[in-house]
Amino acid sequence: MNIHLICTGTELLNGGTLNTNLAFIGEVLRRDGYALRREVCVPDGAAAIGAAVREELQHADLVITIGGLGPTSDDLTRDVVADVLGVKLHLDATVLATIEAYLRKRGARVTPQSARVQAMVPAGATVLPNPNGTAPGLWCPAGAGRAVVMLPGPPVELKPMFVDAVLPLLRQGWPPELCSASIRVCGVPEPTVADAVDRIVAACPGVTPAYCARPGLVEVHLTAPPVAIASLADAERQVRNELGEAALPPGCSGMVEAVGNLLRERRWSLATAESCTGGALGALLTDRPGASDFFRGALVTYANEWKTALLSVRPETLAQHGAVSAATAAEMLDGLLSRPDVDAAIAITGIAGPDGGSAEKPVGLVFIGTGVREHRRVQRHLFPGSRETVRQRAAAAALNQLRFDLLHYP
Incomplete structure (x- = not known):
């Protein structure tokens, strides 16, 4: 079947809003056995939205629209789709009562007309409940076995509605x-992964x-029709065997989950010390719920004085080798692992740029120390890219380095 997506909103085209809904819908469809065949993004405006809906209905079995279901003057998708389908809008009393109850519960005040606008439903449509907002979704038959489904734009509303309705x-x-089948590969360049796969x-x-x-991560997505499911399973098995420990376990979403699972299995704790990444690693570790099972905390020791005061990095080490050095990373690591409540640790120091580099220590130079109880090591990296990219790559490399330590030094 052909599933096409229309994202509406001038803010998506002028860079004001990042379109995360596209990635979410594409991924969920793939996991459920469907393929998103096409996506278009159009500005607010009845002419642009109408032209897009008409065009996509010529080629798609299901057209999904996102955005334009709110109460403001630029929320036109509901009216435009009804016009394209040749059906009338009517006020749905049940939808209106649901919207009013939602607003009362939250103490929100809107004009009666704003609530009524969002309660208008095209004839023949199925209303998709929205427990996280006011505008419901709408599933509309479009003739010849086709359908148009309209979804609200805010991700907090769209995501549960898409999955549940x-x-x-x-x-x-x-x-x-x-x-x-999906295989997540850590620490291997994309061309190398692609050649093997x-x-x-x-x-x-x-x-x-x-x-x-x-x-620091390459996601490999393998797809096949149901008749080739045995071939798909064989391909996944061979890829995992070829990539070995670089491939995360089946079902593992990323390096944070992999590291967390290894620490939980051992009932071990983790602490981090960061300089150039400025807390990015700690943020990654705590983005997922359940981090308190293993994560004790993070120190962002940007200044040398803090490295000495909080991690016992010796002033003579800093004077002789500098803050960005293997010696400093090693002493930052020792400072973390000297605590009795820390079993594993990560220390990062480097130059994220764009300034601060030299011929001896260029921008992108990062030293990462990882330790698992008595086993400790420091690795030198030189990451290309912008300041943000260097920080992201350093945090990812640190997680993968610790993951290998946990696999080999249990």
Whole structure:
């Protein structure tokens, strides 16, 4: 089947808002056995939205629109889609009562007209509940077995609505057409991963690979039709064998989860000390719920005086080798592991740029120390890219370095 997506909103085109909804919907569809075939983004305005809906309905079985369901003057998607489908809008008393109850519960005040606008429903549409906002989603038959589904733009509203309401209706109308497998690979360049995967997949009929590179991580997505599910399983097995420990365990979402699981298995604790990353590593570790099971805390020791006061880095080490050095990273690491409540530790010091580099110590130079109880090591890295990229790559490399330590020094 063909699923097309229309994202509406001038703010998406002028850089004011990052379109995270596209990535979310594409990933959820893939996991559920469907493929998003096309996406277009149009500015606010009835003409642009109407033209996009008409165009996509010529080629798609399901057209998903995002945005334009609110109460303001630029929220036009509901009216435009009804016009394209040739149906009337009517005030749905149940939807209106739900919106009013939602607003009362939160002590919010809006004009009665604002609530009524969002309670207008195209004839024949199925209302998709929105427990996280006011505007409901709308699933509208479009003739010839097609449908248009309208979703609100805020991700906090769209994401649960898509999973809880849209996917069940999608499955009722169209059976899944793809099987998929995902392999997340750490610390290996994307071209190296792709070379290995492409060689394996070439001998696995029906399997198609796709790649997504992130700092320190390459996601490999393999898809195949249901008739080739055995070939898909064989391809995944071969890829995992080829990549070895660089591949995260099946179902593991990333390095934070992998490190957290290894620490939980041992009932060990982790602490971090950061300089050039400025707390980015600690933020990654605490982005996922449950980090308190293993994470004790982080020190952001940007100044040399703090490295000495909080981590016992010797002034003579700083004077002789500098803050960005293997010796300093090692002493930062020792300072963390000297605490009786810390079993594993990470220390990072480097030059994120854009200034501060030299011929001897260029921008992007980072020393990462990791320790698992008595086992400790420091590795030198030279990361290319902007300040943000260097920080991201340093945090990712630190997690992967500790992951290997935990695998080899249990």
